[in-house]
Amino acid sequence: MSEPIIIARDVHKWYGHFHALRGISMEVHRGEVCVIFGPSGSGKSTFIRTLNRLEAHQRGTIIVDGIELSHDTRNIAAIRREVGMVFQQFNLFPHLTVLQNITLGPIQVRKWPKAKAEEVALQLLRRVGIPEQAHKYPGQLSGGQQQRVAIARALAMQPKVMLFDEPTSALDPEMIKEVLDVMIELAQSGMTMLVVTHEMGFARAVAHRMFFFDQGVIVESGTPEQIFENPQQERTKLFLSQILHHK
Amino acid sequence: MSVLSPTHGEVLPPPTERYTVLGWLRRNLFSTWYNGLLTLLAGGLIAWIVVPTWRWAGTEARWNVISDNFGLFMKGQYPLDQVWRLWLCLYLVALSAGLMWGVFVRRRELVGWVLLLIPVLTGVGLLLSGVRSWWQPLLMAGLGLGGVLVGRGAPTALRRPTLFLFVLTFPLCVLFVRGLDGIARMPRVPTNLWGGLLLALLITVVGIVVSFPLGVLLAFGRRSSLPVVRTLSVLYIEFIRGVPRITLLFMGQVMLPYFLPPGLTVDRVIRAMVAVILFSAAYMAENVRGGLQAIPRGQYEAASAIGLNSLQTTMFIILPQALRAVIPVLVGQFIGLFKDTSLVALVGLLDLVGIARGVLANPAYIGRQIEVYAFIAVVYWVFSYGMAYASHRLEKALGVGQR
Numbered sequence: 001m002s003e004p005i006i007i008a009r010d011v012h013k014w015y016g017h018f019h020a021l022r023g024i025s026m027e028v029h030r031g032e033v034c035v036i037f038g039p040s041g042s043g044k045s046t047f048i049r050t051l052n053r054l055e056a057h058q059r060g061t062i063i064v065d066g067i068e069l070s071h072d073t074r075n076i077a078a079i080r081r082e083v084g085m086v087f088q089q090f091n092l093f094p095h096l097t098v099l100q101n102i103t104l105g106p107i108q109v110r111k112w113p114k115a116k117a118e119e120v121a122l123q124l125l126r127r128v129g130i131p132e133q134a135h136k137y138p139g140q141l142s143g144g145q146q147q148r149v150a151i152a153r154a155l156a157m158q159p160k161v162m163l164f165d166e167p168t169s170a171l172d173p174e175m176i177k178e179v180l181d182v183m184i185e186l187a188q189s190g191m192t193m194l195v196v197t198h199e200m201g202f203a204r205a206v207a208h209r210m211f212f213f214d215q216g217v218i219v220e221s222g223t224p225e226q227i228f229e230n231p232q233q234e235r236t237k238l239f240l241s242q243i244l245h246h247k
Numbered sequence: 248m249s250v251l252s253p254t255h256g257e258v259l260p261p262p263t264e265r266y267t268v269l270g271w272l273r274r275n276l277f278s279t280w281y282n283g284l285l286t287l288l289a290g291g292l293i294a295w296i297v298v299p300t301w302r303w304a305g306t307e308a309r310w311n312v313i314s315d316n317f318g319l320f321m322k323g324q325y326p327l328d329q330v331w332r333l334w335l336c337l338y339l340v341a342l343s344a345g346l347m348w349g350v351f352v353r354r355r356e357l358v359g360w361v362l363l364l365i366p367v368l369t370g371v372g373l374l375l376s377g378v379r380s381w382w383q384p385l386l387m388a389g390l391g392l393g394g395v396l397v398g399r400g401a402p403t404a405l406r407r408p409t410l411f412l413f414v415l416t417f418p419l420c421v422l423f424v425r426g427l428d429g430i431a432r433m434p435r436v437p438t439n440l441w442g443g444l445l446l447a448l449l450i451t452v453v454g455i456v457v458s459f460p461l462g463v464l465l466a467f468g469r470r471s472s473l474p475v476v477r478t479l480s481v482l483y484i485e486f487i488r489g490v491p492r493i494t495l496l497f498m499g500q501v502m503l504p505y506f507l508p509p510g511l512t513v514d515r516v517i518r519a520m521v522a523v524i525l526f527s528a529a530y531m532a533e534n535v536r537g538g539l540q541a542i543p544r545g546q547y548e549a550a551s552a553i554g555l556n557s558l559q560t561t562m563f564i565i566l567p568q569a570l571r572a573v574i575p576v577l578v579g580q581f582i583g584l585f586k587d588t589s590l591v592a593l594v595g596l597l598d599l600v601g602i603a604r605g606v607l608a609n610p611a612y613i614g615r616q617i618e619v620y621a622f623i624a625v626v627y628w629v630f631s632y633g634m635a636y637a638s639h640r641l642e643k644a645l646g647v648g649q650r
């Protein structure tokens with residue numbers, strides 16, 4: 001595989017006295033799809049949010065696409081241009097239409113002309129399967145449609161890496177598939193993806209590697225085959241048996 | 248006992264209610280015995296107040312005190328040969344309001360309201376002219392209506408010109424009213440001649456337009472991460488909010504000159520405007536802050552994640568949502584500001600109340616307090632209700648609370 005696009009070395013993060021990340025190290029290569037899973041509160045969200053500096057890490061090194069994340073705001077801006085993010089709660093802008101949600105970043109940040117941004121946005125909406133919703137407001141869409149708009153919004157910036165933080169956890173069961181289908185297509189197109197999810201079917205289908213988080217550390221990592229067929233750690237086994245039985 | 252409901256599973260129209268006057272009365276006014284009692288009591292109370300008032304207004308009241316001094320109430324001592332400039336302002340306002348309506352309020356069902364605009368504009372115009380001249384109000388209504396129709400005709404093409412005109416309307420009006428020394432046909436009218444409704448409206452509009460951006464800045468200042476900015480904002484806001492308006496008005500009259508370089512004098516109307524602005528900005532800041540607090544953290548995070556900087560996040564994501572959420576509160580504040588301009592009479596300015604005191608001091612109109620103050624109340628009410636109504640439509644057009 002090629003050089004890593006994300007390098008995290010010994011990343012630590014505290015909330016007050018609470019040690020939320022206790023030395024996370026991971027490398028993600030271009031085109032790789034990585035799934036992060038683990039119990040609630042184990043630091044999964046905190047970790048992927050440090051990658052685009054929605055949270056600042058306090059120790060260790062994070063390098064994204066050759067740029068080291070530090071307090072330098074120019075570096076932060078540069079990295080955010082390359083990293084797209086999809087949130088559990090969609091976080092669409094409710095006062096803007098779907099089209100405006102998608103074109104805002106390209107127009108304001110990438111300085112594209114409006115016509116070009118809209119053309120790209122419409123292509124993306126076709127790609128996520130909802131071209132007919134372009135002129136509606138987020139509040140008029142279903143959860144699954146909103147999350148697909150959020151994916152299109154992130155893709156419109158033409159990022160090199162996409163981060164997903166439990167993108168299907170807030171969705172009704174019948175809408176999970178429509179979002180996962182879009183994500184699977186994206187993975188197959190060669191996008192580098194870091195996905196926090198408990199959708200093990202998705203992990204089996206497209207993940208190259210999986211990371212099991214617990215209490216702020218990576219307890220175990222490996223290919224989906226290794227993790228599902230032959231987990232090494234007791235905690236991994238226990239957690240997998242719990243979520244696989246509950247599904 | 249029916250075995251099976253025969254309509255089971257069919258798609259049926261909703262049940263229709265037969266609508267009769269009696270049915271309505273029973274449902275709304277006499278649904279229970281205590282509801283009926285309340286209806287009767289309320290009806291009695293209304294009759295007790297309205298009937299004598301009506302009788303007084305029609306027989307005893309002598310309204311000539313209003314019609315004799317109508318011009319005074321509307322515009323104070325503004326020179327009669329310059330009144331055309333005020334009309335010019337009204338034409339401009341009517342045109343740009345009409346265009347704004349036509350271009351931005353795109354709902355079908357609102358066309359009916361547009362038709363309502365004609366009599367309303369005509370009415371306001373007639374009120375302002377004292378029915379003495381008929382063509383100015385008609386021209387004003389025509390311009391308003393024309394603006395609406397033209398705006399609806401080419402909404403996309405007219406977007407920019409309309410916004411441009413709307414933004415220009417306010418400074419142009421101030422310029423027309425005030426005039427310029429250099430222009431022969433539009434000589435300067437000193438502010439001590441501004442009066443009546445004209446003065447009240449000018450103080451209101453200047454107060455709103457200037458205090459609005461100040462208030463927004465203060466609201467952000469109060470949330471700033473820089474301690475100096477935050478502390479100064481808090482001190483300012485809390486000082487102003489802890490002081491009665493009238494004190495500030497007096498302080499503006501007495502103390503403002505001390506803060507200005509010697510030789511620079513500011514007339515009393517401007518001093519009153521400054522006081523109103525300072526006051527309004529603090530309240531505006533608190534209202535806007537309420538809107539800012541209602542924005543969830545996810546909005547900031549999503550904006551950061553697509554790479555917007557903090558200025559862009561504020562302008563495109565945070566402020567539009569925050570302001571939309573507080574439109575009703577802000578309009579309430581604007582209405583309060585308008586009504587409180589009546590306080591400037593206490594520092595000697597001749598707004599509606601100031602004029603009223605002058606008129607009542609005239610021996611010819613002795614004992615006409617009720618007529619005069621009732622008239623002023625109606626004028627204030629018309630404008631306040633107009634603002635409240637417009638804001639209500641605006642909220643609906645923007646879909647506040649729906650999205």
Ligand SMILES: Nc1ncnc2c1ncn2[C@@H]1O[C@H](COP(=O)(O)OP(=O)(O)O)[C@@H](O)[C@H]1O
Nearest residue numbers: 015018020038039040041042043044045046047
């Ligand atoms: N802003 C915050 N302030 C304080 N504690 C936080 C904050 N965000 C997360 N935490 C704590 O950090 C831990 C990890 O949180 P998170 O990364 O959200 O977990 P996960 O996404 O794996 O469920 C949790 O114990 C959580 O309570």
Ligand SMILES: [Mg+2]
Nearest residue numbers: 044045046166
């Ligand atoms: Mg989480």
